[in-house]
Amino acid sequence: MGNIENHANVANQTIINIQSMSGNIGSPYFVMPSQASIKGGVVATSFTLNTNYYNLFVIGDESFSDGHFIVPKDRALTESITPENKEQFSALSDEAISLIKTFPSLFASENHHCGKTDDDHNAILGLVSEVRIQDNGIKIHFQPLWPIPQQRINEIASQLAIQGASSFNELNRTHWAIKRLNLIEELKAAGISVLAPT
Structure with missing residues (x-):
């Protein structure tokens, strides 16, 4: 996924970085609805996702x-x-x-x-x-x-x-x-x- 060009208000989003592993999701970034927020900012969550199970x-x-x-x-x-x-x-x-x-x-x-x-x-x-x-x-x-x-x-x-x-x-x-x-x-x-x- 390329850079996000739209710099609109993203305070209500969470950016999740899914690291690619063998047998796992290939795309490294997904933008998700936020479960928590930081006033005026983006909540970044990074995790490894193993999709074999x-x-x-x-x-x-x-x-x-x-x-x-x-x-x-x-x-x-x-x-x-x-x-x-x-x-x-x-x-x-x-x-x-x-x-x-x-x-x-x-x-x-x-x-x-x-x-x-x-x-x-x-x-x-x-x-x-x-x-x-x-x-x-x-x-x-x-x-x-x-x-x-x-x-x-x-x-x-x-x-x-x-x-x-x-x-x-x-x-x-x-x-x-x-x-x-x-x-x-x-x-x-x-x-x-x-x-x-x-």
């Missing part, structure tokens, strides 16, 4: 509005995950958590119906910023980046390695799974624009 979080009664939520321990990296991914990540070692924080993440709340949801129900593409193991579950802090209509996720569930059938799938059950799949490329192939305006 993605986190799938589905929650029930909690809200994403606080920037964190809790996954029950018995549903954190225990179901809808390959044995290889479970072995690599489920112990939540410091090394595993460091890797998990580089994966794009899909944050969804449970579908409103069996295998489908309402048109105004959005999932969120974002990043995990912190993982805390607590007595009452695994607390996940996250940074939201982009809303995605959740019904579209239901429609392309098999392309995203989301298990289930048309009447019931992973988006109907609270849990956390890690999928070995390039989420960004699959969303793009399905015509869902993320990380940059269409």
Whole structure:
């Protein structure tokens, strides 16, 4: 992406630098809606994004509005995950958590119906910023980046390695799974624009 020539007010934007790694997004810069702002300036956030995997979080009664939520321990990296991914990540070692924080993440709340949801129900593409193991579950802090209509996720569930059938799938059950799949490329192939305006 070339230099930005328009020097209009950009106080309400965040510039995110995504460093290119093998198997990752090739474009180094994306301009995103701001989650925080500095008066009269631009908030710059730089991170490495590993798109070989993605986190799938589905929650029930909690809200994403606080920037964190809790996954029950018995549903954190225990179901809808390959044995290889479970072995690599489920112990939540410091090394595993460091890797998990580089994966794009899909944050969804449970579908409103069996295998489908309402048109105004959005999932969120974002990043995990912190993982805390607590007595009452695994607390996940996250940074939201982009809303995605959740019904579209239901429609392309098999392309995203989301298990289930048309009447019931992973988006109907609270849990956390890690999928070995390039989420960004699959969303793009399905015509869902993320990380940059269409």
